[in-house]
Amino acid sequence: MRLSVNGGPHELPEGSALTELVATMAPDARGIAVAVNGSVVRAAEWPATTLREGDLVEVVTAHQGG
Amino acid sequence: MEIAGQKLGPLWLGTGGLTNLETVQRVVAAGAPGLMTVSLRRFSDTGNDSLLATLAELGVRLLPNTAGCLGAREAVLTAELAREALGTDWVKLEVIGDEQSLLPDVVELLEAAESLVDRGFTVLPYTTGDPVVARRLVDLGCAAVMPLGSPIGSGRGIADPHTIEAVRAAVDVPVVLDAGIGTASEAAQAMELGCDAVLVATAVTRAEDPVAMARAMRLAVEAGGLARGAGRIPRRESARASSPMRGRVGR
Numbered sequence: 106m107r108l109s110v111n112g113g114p115h116e117l118p119e120g121s122a123l124t125e126l127v128a129t130m131a132p133d134a135r136g137i138a139v140a141v142n143g144s145v146v147r148a149a150e151w152p153a154t155t156l157r158e159g160d161l162v163e164v165v166t167a168h169q170g171g
Numbered sequence: 172m173e174i175a176g177q178k179l180g181p182l183w184l185g186t187g188g189l190t191n192l193e194t195v196q197r198v199v200a201a202g203a204p205g206l207m208t209v210s211l212r213r214f215s216d217t218g219n220d221s222l223l224a225t226l227a228e229l230g231v232r233l234l235p236n237t238a239g240c241l242g243a244r245e246a247v248l249t250a251e252l253a254r255e256a257l258g259t260d261w262v263k264l265e266v267i268g269d270e271q272s273l274l275p276d277v278v279e280l281l282e283a284a285e286s287l288v289d290r291g292f293t294v295l296p297y298t299t300g301d302p303v304v305a306r307r308l309v310d311l312g313c314a315a316v317m318p319l320g321s322p323i324g325s326g327r328g329i330a331d332p333h334t335i336e337a338v339r340a341a342v343d344v345p346v347v348l349d350a351g352i353g354t355a356s357e358a359a360q361a362m363e364l365g366c367d368a369v370l371v372a373t374a375v376t377r378a379e380d381p382v383a384m385a386r387a388m389r390l391a392v393e394a395g396g397l398a399r400g401a402g403r404i405p406r407r408e409s410a411r412a413s414s415p416m417r418g419r420v421g422r
Contacts, residue, residue, distance in 0.1 A: 131214055
């Protein structure tokens with residue numbers, strides 16, 4: 106299935122959980138936060154969150170700024 | 172100065188523009204910041220994890236911002252992501268009206284502030300030098316207000332000192348001068364005008380010698396705060412001799 110991750114196209118097997126996506130991007134998930142379709146999904150809920158075709162996922166972290 | 176029961180030093184620093192980790196360490200040592208701001212951005216392999224790890228090791232309190240957000244919804248989501256990523260419910264709320272002026276959009280700002288206070292955040296809004304807006308923000312439950320001295324990154328100092336004095340007089344929460352500071356005398360002036368802290372980013376990180384400028388800023392906010400407490404003399408139209416006029420030689 107195709108979904109959008111951080112504004113770009115991303116291919117994932119059908120039925121993938123959010124936790125699998127995050128693991129491929131950031132093996133150390135400390136300091137990472139995720140929103141799916143505009144809502145924050147807390148880290149404890151990543152394993153139980155199944156991604157769907159067309160989901161808009163944002164994976165963010167703190168960065169220098171301000 | 173205290174926010175939500177936490178005592179904080181009067182110099183706050185931004186991290187934008189700090190890339191060299193050794194410089195970060197020396198800037199922190201020289202400036203002794205009460206906190207440092209960070210932004211929230213999409214994760215990439217080339218991120219700045221090491222910067223954050225360094226700041227954590229140094230024991231610096233981090234204040235996430237919503238820099239670059241153009242609307243209330245975007246700012247609220249960014250704040251919620253920051254809370255999740257950094258484990259803090261403090262947020263420096265920035266909602267800008269456009270990407271050229273970077274000035275606050277106060278309509279969206281008020282909406283975002285209300286929503287974030289409702290969600291349990293300690294909200295520190297970047298705002299204009301308008302005492303009416305500042306009062307509105309405090310009425311909504313903001314923990315501090317952060318009026319701009321002049322546009323972000325402009326280094327033009329405090330364009331109109333009366334606006335900062337007016338904000339100071341309008342609210343009973345901490346006032347933090349945000350944006351526009353270019354050099355140390357302007358940071359001292361902010362404190363003299365009654366601010367409780369000064370947030371400096373570009374002026375330090377892009378100075379020719381960021382470490383020396385961080386120290387200058389620390390001394391400046393201390394001097395300005397002392398001067399504020401000491402009570403300056405009133406301004407006079409005419410001169411007033413400080414030496415006695417009587418007993419002058421040859422008179």
